[in-house]
Amino acid sequence: MTVRTLLAAAAAFSLAACSMSATTDGAGTSDALEVPDVAAGALSEETMRAAVEQLASDEFEGRAPGTLGEEKTVAYLIEQFEKAGLKPGNNGSWIQKAPLVEIAGSGHAPLTVTGKDGKTQSFTYGSDWVGATYREAPEVTIADSELVFVGYGIVAPEKGWNDYAGIDMKGKTAVILVNDPDYEAKELGGEFNGRGMTYYGRWTYKFEEAARQGATAALIVHDDFPAAYGWNVVESSWTGPQVYAQRSDKGASQTMMNGWVQKAVAGKILAAGGQDLAKLSAAAKKKGFKPVSLGVKTSTSFSNAIRTFESQNVVGLLEGTEAKDEYVLYTAHWDHIGRCKADAGGDDICNGAIDNATGTAALIALAEANAKAGPARRSQVFLAVTAEESGLLGSEYYAANPIFPLSQTVGGINIDGMPMGGRSKDVVAIGGAKSQLDAFLDKFVTAEKLTLNLEPTPEKGFYYRSDHFNLAKVGVPMLYLKGGDDFEAGGRAAGEAYQKKWTEEIYHQPSDEFDPNWDWGGAMQILQLYYRIGRSMAMSSGWPTWNDGDEFRGARDKSCAAEGGC
Numbered sequence: 001m002t003v004r005t006l007l008a009a010a011a012a013f014s015l016a017a018c019s020m021s022a023t024t025d026g027a028g029t030s031d032a033l034e035v036p037d038v039a040a041g042a043l044s045e046e047t048m049r050a051a052v053e054q055l056a057s058d059e060f061e062g063r064a065p066g067t068l069g070e071e072k073t074v075a076y077l078i079e080q081f082e083k084a085g086l087k088p089g090n091n092g093s094w095i096q097k098a099p100l101v102e103i104a105g106s107g108h109a110p111l112t113v114t115g116k117d118g119k120t121q122s123f124t125y126g127s128d129w130v131g132a133t134y135r136e137a138p139e140v141t142i143a144d145s146e147l148v149f150v151g152y153g154i155v156a157p158e159k160g161w162n163d164y165a166g167i168d169m170k171g172k173t174a175v176i177l178v179n180d181p182d183y184e185a186k187e188l189g190g191e192f193n194g195r196g197m198t199y200y201g202r203w204t205y206k207f208e209e210a211a212r213q214g215a216t217a218a219l220i221v222h223d224d225f226p227a228a229y230g231w232n233v234v235e236s237s238w239t240g241p242q243v244y245a246q247r248s249d250k251g252a253s254q255t256m257m258n259g260w261v262q263k264a265v266a267g268k269i270l271a272a273g274g275q276d277l278a279k280l281s282a283a284a285k286k287k288g289f290k291p292v293s294l295g296v297k298t299s300t301s302f303s304n305a306i307r308t309f310e311s312q313n314v315v316g317l318l319e320g321t322e323a324k325d326e327y328v329l330y331t332a333h334w335d336h337i338g339r340c341k342a343d344a345g346g347d348d349i350c351n352g353a354i355d356n357a358t359g360t361a362a363l364i365a366l367a368e369a370n371a372k373a374g375p376a377r378r379s380q381v382f383l384a385v386t387a388e389e390s391g392l393l394g395s396e397y398y399a400a401n402p403i404f405p406l407s408q409t410v411g412g413i414n415i416d417g418m419p420m421g422g423r424s425k426d427v428v429a430i431g432g433a434k435s436q437l438d439a440f441l442d443k444f445v446t447a448e449k450l451t452l453n454l455e456p457t458p459e460k461g462f463y464y465r466s467d468h469f470n471l472a473k474v475g476v477p478m479l480y481l482k483g484g485d486d487f488e489a490g491g492r493a494a495g496e497a498y499q500k501k502w503t504e505e506i507y508h509q510p511s512d513e514f515d516p517n518w519d520w521g522g523a524m525q526i527l528q529l530y531y532r533i534g535r536s537m538a539m540s541s542g543w544p545t546w547n548d549g550d551e552f553r554g555a556r557d558k559s560c561a562a563e564g565g566c
Contacts, residue, residue: 033436035443036539041369041531045520048418048527051080051361055334056353056514063352064338065243065311065387066102073334074312077384080364081316085371089315089381090403096313098386098397101251101306104241105132105140108302111261113147115272116295123265126341129219130238131259134207135251136306142257144297145173145216147269151284151291152177153206153218159191160287164213167291173217173298174210175266178203179226181285183459191287196432197461201226204391204464207258217257217298221266221277228460233508234260236340236350243390245397246308257300272296311335311386313394315403316363318370320379320538327404328538329381329412329476330366330530331395331467332359333388337508347510352389354502354512358418360384362527369531376538378410385467388416395467399474407565411437411477411544413534414468419483419522420515421498426451426484427526431463434552435477436544437537444532448525456485475555477544479533483522 054060054076061069078094088094108125115121123129133140151163153176180201185194192198199205203220210218224230238260247253261269267277273294283289314334320326336352351357363382370380381404385394402409427450429441445452455462463469468478485495506512537544543566546553560566 033439033544034540034542035439036536038444038532038536038539040528041535042372043365043369043524043527043531045524047365047368048358048361048520048523051364052353052357053514055357055360056351058349058351060351062338062340062350063334063336064241065100065335065390066307066309067338069338070311070335070386074314077314077334077360077364081314081367081382084316084364084367086316086318086367086382089317089383094314094316096315096398096401096403097310098313098394099246099308100243100311100387100390100393101136101246101308102241102243103133103136104305104307105302106305109300111298111300113269113272114144114297116274119272121268121272123261126235126239128265129259129261130235131217131219131257131300131302132238132242133251133257133304134244134254135256137251137256138304138306139301140256140304141301142173142217143299145171145299147175147273147294147296147298148172149175149270149275149280149292149294151280151289152179152181152200153209154181154200155209155212156200161191163284163289163291164209165290167293169210169213169215171216173219174213174215175269175294176206176210176218176220177226177281177284178206178220178223179459179461183226188458193458196458197464199464202461202464207255210258211254215255217259218255220260221263222260223263226459228457229503229507231262236508237337237389240337240340243387243393245391245393269296270294311394313386313398314384316367316382318367318380318382319375320377321375323378323541325408326378327381327409328378328534329383329409329471330363330415330534331383331385331412331471332356332363332415333386333394333467334360334384335386335389335394337389340508340510343510350508350510351513353514354420355417355507356388356415357514358420358523359415362415362418362530365527366531366534370535373535376535377541378538380534380538388467392467392470395470399470406474406476407559407562409476410537410540411435412468412471412479413530414466414478414480415530416466416480417482419526420518420520421483421487421495421522422519423488423521423525424484424495425486425488426453427529428453428455428482428484430455430480430482432458433547434550435546437477437479439544440533440536441479444529444536447532448529450484450529451486453484472552473555475552475559477546477556481526481529483526
């Protein structure tokens with residue numbers, strides 16, 4: 001991906017209004033950057049509160065795709081979209097079907113590791129390691145697979161980087177470090193964007209590359225800081241049924257098993273091969289690193305229950321006036337992870353109240369407010385997508401099978417988790433300054449008397465962890481915002497405390513439940529920002545594009561070059 005320097009990223013925020021007014025090649029001329037004024041919308045806190053309480057209730061069972069929870073969620077969304085004043089968005093239907101497969105592993109044997117000395121160590125499923133398969137196979141058996149430490153598991157020809165250089169991975173298991181080689185940098189810039197994670201750092205990429213290399217299995221070494229979450233998140237997310245997009249080869253091109261191991265476990269595995277995890281990790285940060293065969297073999301097995309089904313994206317449309325065939329997109333994922341590891345009180349429903357009943361409720365409230373304001377110049381699409389928690393699958397399916405032409409999709413806003421800690425003085429743009437949508441963002445951040453800040457934790461790779469990413473990859477400019485860190489009550493200390501509690505105690509846990517005592521001030525604050533930005537895009541006549549040099553600019557240029565595009 002394109003590497004931006006810290007200076008450019010910082011300057012982009014402060015100079016957004018100026019830089020966005022410059023003429024660019026192709027789409028996105030100065031005419032395209034018209035940013036119409038939009039008054040504050042009639043946004044209902046009661047609508048938000050009622051929708052979150054319903055969607056996050058135990059009745060909805062955590063909204064896992066392919067369950068009774070999905071049926072209830074989809075029915076509720078259709079009811080609320082229709083009540084808000086939308087029309088069915090998919091040629092008369094509210095639904096876009098997305099074919100998926102659920103693979104539920106059970107009876108996991110311990111992960112055993114036999115060292116050079118012939119001694120065997122045994123590691124417990126759940127507490128020491130987790131593993132699943134992408135293959136539609138009733139049984140998975142890994143028998144005496146040689147373990148190979150492949151550093152960060154990256155193959156990036158444009159950087160002259162190949163962590164698999166000189167090794168045939170057939171029959172072998174890759175041991176892989178999470179994040180990028182330079183994640184510990186204090187600034188952006190450098191080989192892999194320094195502190196800012198690239199897609200090479202995401203676990204999804206690492207499993208994809210291991211499969212391309214022909215590996216039998218892949219194990220990522222979990223470490224709290226570079227992973228951006230604790231082992232509790234890994235365990236709760238990977239020990240239940242896993243949902244994937246259906247593949248024509250039934251997953252035969254994938255590894256037999258993908259999984260994670262605790263860092264301490266990885267240290268023991270490498271020690272069994274006479275290696276030191278810390279030393280090899282340091283070596284893996286440098287270009288020219290070569291994979292290390294550990295001379296250690298691993299085994300495990302488990303059974304799978306396989307179920308194919310069609311999940312559903314829910315699509316509502318508010319038609320425009322002058323430009324009905326030009327579309328502004330709002331997205332949020334309606335799903336969560338359903339049943340999960342029970343807490344100390346026996347609660348095994350991960351309700352996903354903040355993640356992402358709040359974002360789904362925001363779609364309803366935004367639809368309601370826009371309908372009350374009357375049709376905009378352009379059409380507005382409200383898309384609640386499925387299976388985000390399973391790997392952004394619903395948005396991936398939509399991006400590959402768009403209902404509304406990508407070349408006629410102006411841009412959009414993705415909503416994944418609303419701030420529930422009270423009002424803040426700032427707002428954060430995830431991914432930094434990337435597109436001419438920053439002109440809209442800059443104007444209405446100012447109008448809302450907020451400060452726009454750089455993403456405080458770019459090393460966590462949040463830009464690659466929600467549904468806007470799939471739309472960005474096909475060229476659609478997308479904004480992804482998060483609530484600020486500088487709270488009106490308590491300042492940055494309060495903001496940091498809220499984020500710490502969310503990350504360590506609530507995220508992907510049964511404790512992510514509706515709270516009648518929430519302070520809705522911050523949620524309504526950023527909802528108003530979403531409304532004004534989105535409606536201004538819908539009132540505009542121009543076509544924003546990605547900034548020069550951005551990794552998604554080429555896809556947008558190609559889309560706009562199509563007949564009738566942009």
